[in-house]
Amino acid sequence: MSKILFSDLDGTLLCDDKTISETNRQAIQKMLDAGHYFVICTGRAIESGRNVATDLGLNQPGCFMICYNGAIVYDLSADKIIDEHSIPVEDVFKLFDCAKKAGIHVQTYQGNDIIALEHTRDLDLYAEKSGMSYSIKNDIVSALSKEPRKVLLADFDNTGKLEQFRDDNEEWTNQHMNSFFSCKEYLEYCPKNITKGSGIKVLCNFLNIPLKDSVAVGDERNDIPMLLTAGCGIAMANAYDDVLVIADSVTENDNNNDAIAEVIENYIFNDVKIGANA
Template sequence: MPDGRILFTDLDGTLLTDDRMVSEGNRRAIADALERGNYIAAATGRAVNSAKMIMEELGLTLPGCYMIAFNGSVLYDCYEKRILQQETIPVPDVCRLFEAAHHAGIYIQTYNRNEILTERKTKELDYYAEMSGLTYRLMPDLGHETLKEAYKVLLIYQNGREVLEAFQKENEHWAKERLNSFFSSSEFLEYTPAGVSKGSAVRNLCQYLGIPLEHAVAVGDEWNDISMIQAAGIGAAVKNAVDAVKEAADYVTQRDHNLDAVAEVIDRFLL
C-alpha cells in the first residue's frame, strides 16, 4: 500500500485563476506534495487533450501524476501517457440527446478523445473552443453512422439556468436509468455514462493505486465536484465555491481560487 496521500483537484474555478493560470503558490505546494511522496490527480470536465495541456504546462508528467477527464469518463496516467480506464455513452443515447436539444433550441456538443464534435458553428461553440483550447469538427450528419465514441455530452445555454433545468427534467424519464446528468456551471448541463462521475473516478483511481479512500483529499467549487468531495476522506470547497459544495465539504478554504486556495488545502491536509 502506498504511504502517501492523494489530492484530487478540480481545475476551472479551483486550481486555475480567472485568467486560467496557476499561481506560483499553488505550483510550489503541488511540487512539495509530490516531493514528499504524495499523488496529484486533476479532476475535470475537460477533454483529455485540454487537461493534458494544463498538466504538461505545470510539469505534472512525473510518476504520481494522474488525471480524471470528462467528469469521470476517463482515468489517465500523466507519466505513462496512457488511459487507465474509460467509459462511453451509447451512440443511440447521444443521438436522442441531440434530437431533444434541437427541439428545445439548446446548443449541444459531444466529444471524441481529442475534439469537440457538433453539427454547426455557433457562438456557444466559439466560446467553449476558446476556453478549452480544443479543436472541433463539424458533423452535420452526426449520428449512428458517423459517431464511434462519446465520452460525454454537453449542453450550453447562456441566458438562464432554468432552461437547462427544464431540459434535464423533461428528459429524466428515459435518461435517469441510462445516463448521469449534472451541472458543471450555471451555463453547462452535462451527461456522462450511467454511474460515472468525479466521485466514481476517485474511488476507481484509489482502488487502482491501492490508496485507501480515507487518504484521499478532494477540492472543488461546482456542482459536479460534490460527488468527489463526498467520496474522498477529506472534502474541501474553495472560498468561491457554490453553496451546495460548501455544504458537502468538510473544510472551506479561507482563500479563493485566485489566491492559492489549493495550496491552503495541501498545506493543511497533505504536508
C-alpha cells in the same frame, strides 16, 4: 504513508485567468517530492486536460487525471488510460435530437475535436475556453467512430433552457446516464454511475491508497460526488452553495489566492482536523 489530492481544475486549481499561481505550483511540487500523489479532476475532454497538465508541469510521476467527469482515469506520466467508460450511441443520438428540438447547442467529442451539428456562438465560446478545435458535421450518426464519453449542452445566455431541458428529459435520461451542471452554462451528460467520485475509487484502488488517505477539493456541483467520496472533501471559499453545504471543510482562500497551497499544507502535511473551517 502516501496521500492523494484530487483537485478540480477551473475555479479551483486555476485562477480566473486560467493560470496557476507560483505558490500553488511550488506546493504541488513539494507534495510530489514527498511521495504523495496529485490528481487533476475535470469535466474537460482528455486532450484539453492533458494540455493544461503539460503547461503546468503536471505530467511527471505521481500525477494523474480524471477527465470527462470520471469517464476516463488517466496516468499523465505514462500517457495512458487506466479506466474508461462511454455513453451508448443510441442515447447520444436521442440527446442530440432532443436538444436540437429545444433550440439548445449540443456537442460531443471524438479524438481531439468537439463534434457539433451547427456553428453557434455557444460553440465558439466553449472552444475558446477549452482551447479545443471543433468539427461541424451534417449528422451525428456518421460523425461518431466510437461511443463518446460525454455529451454537453451549453447556453451562455443563461436563459433557463438548460434547467428546463433537464427537467423535461429527466425520466428517460436518468435510466441511462448521469447529468449535472459543471457550471451554470454547461449541462453535462456522462455514462451511468460515472462521476468524479467513481474516478477517485478507481484511482485509489489502482494505487493501493485507502480512501481515508484521500483529499478532494472543488467548487462546482459536478465536484460534489468526489467531495463525498474522498476521506476529506473540501469546498473552495468561492464554491457554489450546494458544495459548501456538503463539504467537510471550506478553504479560507479562494482560487485566486493560493487555496490549493493552503489545502496541501493543512491536509496533506499537517493533518488538520476535518471540519475545522466548516
